[in-house]
Amino acid sequence: MPTAEVGTKEGVTSVDVKTTYEEHELDCRIYKPDNLEENEKRPTMIWSFGGGFVFGSTNSPEEDVTCRELVKRNGIVVISVNYRLAPEHPHPAAIDDVCNALLWAKNGDSEELQNVDTEKLFLGGYSAGANLSLVSTQEMIKDDKEELVKAIVCFFPPLMHKPTVESRKKSPKAWTLTKNQLDFFEYCYLGKERDDKYEREDVNPTKAKTMEKYPPTFILTGTRDPLYDESFVLKKKMENDGVKVVLKSYKNGVHGFHQYHYLPYTKKAYEEITDFLKSNDLYAKK
Template sequence: MSNNLPKLNPTFVALMSVLPVIDYNSVPIEVLRTNHASTTLSDDIPRPKVTVQRIKIPTCEDGYLIPADMHRPASAISNEVLPAMIFLPGGGFCLPSQGGHPFIASKIHDNGEANCVVILAHYSLSPEVRYPVAVEECYSVFKWATNPDNASKLFFDPTKVAMGGDSSGASLTIGTSVLVKRRNLKNKMKHQILYYPAIYPNAATESHQNFTEGCILSKDTIDFFINNYISSEKDKLDPICFPSNLDIKDLIGLPPTLMITGEADPLRDEAEIFARRLLEAEVDVSSYRVQGVLHGFLSILLFTLKKFWKLLT
């Protein structure tokens, strides 16, 4: 473990003492996915009351059907038209949603304020597909959700659709928000909610130097995810693939943004630098750093522990 780590939350200290070191380059992707998807929630964690409907959303280009789960508050009136949020799960562009992600989708509206429909979209994974397939699928999901005909059938408001995600899901959210702007969709993205996105392909920030050694997200793991995602080295310069390449003109007019980072996350600095760039482009931004946590704190297997849920709450 890095000597530069700040004081961690005790739950993370316990995790780091038992977490096995995984060489992602030596383990078949199928095994990684099986282990990742098998994470389940503790029975001690109360489940929000929600109805879940499996839907399939066609892509704009070839009509491939993207699976998604629509979470709707059980307390909502059956035909009540609600705002919507599309949530994109993280996993290095390679791993499927895990036990924490469906729970997050159900929990988002369960705070008395965000009374909304949540669409958990399961975009295609790498390396079977590579950039730009996943981000184009996420754009298709947003375009589908902001189509009045589609929204009216599922009782949500196509003019009030936000998007968010964690890690790679947050990076895909940024790429989608830029595509929505560039392609001039009639119904714009209302907000983007970003949990510790990857912004640079080869970051040399202080947080990268301090928190990739012996931590959850090592440099080798980051490189593994990137190399499985990109189609060629040229993609590292593509602003939709990596938001560090976005020009100021691309940032102007992006939706109000909530940025959330972890103190001991190698991606912390690049995400906070991006938040400052959004401010320079006069985008409304709120940025929060959660102290004492590592990368992936929103959806990591610690969700199996009730005391960790108390930390997030």
């Protein structure tokens, strides 16, 4: 199983892994605290990066910083999935990659997974990656494997609505994400017939008949995110279906503000995530 060492930065070790799970190729970057003992097990997040399903990778500096921050603050392992991108690989290729990474981690028989607690796996992601975390959970539910996902952490999740959501319509060019960009991303990911797909639960998870089997979920958003309203739609659907959900919204927060560590509320947002992980027995910092 070929691997490539990436390096240790500020107490976090990372390694790139190319492997297969049941004949599916997987490309991941694994982050872990560099003071772990050889077979010490830690809660593990399967992370999906942002980029509108079109851009991004595990190697982007922003994603690297985010994953390292999550490890440092919480003592967890993070497996960042280098899922396939649209338009070359449209829906549902990225979902398949995230699901297979989760199942590979659960299998736990690779040397790179020696620190993964297979009983404490959870999903997380930013923007498009948050959508992938939600719909991948739905796929696990369909396969009667919902017990694999102990929680979901969503940064600025898009629900893939038809483009009538108010916060999308009013997003000015000055924001970090605009309506035109969202339209482009969804066109690449869903194709020409995208209007026919907005009602699918593997596109918009709130279209599922019920979300009652979803695990506890954390949602992060900001009032200057064009996806702002969608976070509240998701929260309402989950609450109505009996899911434990925490939504934290920050005034003037733009899409992806978690990457800007000089902002006063970014530190607070990471503290809120830690509180959520502690409350769900997924915190392991020593």
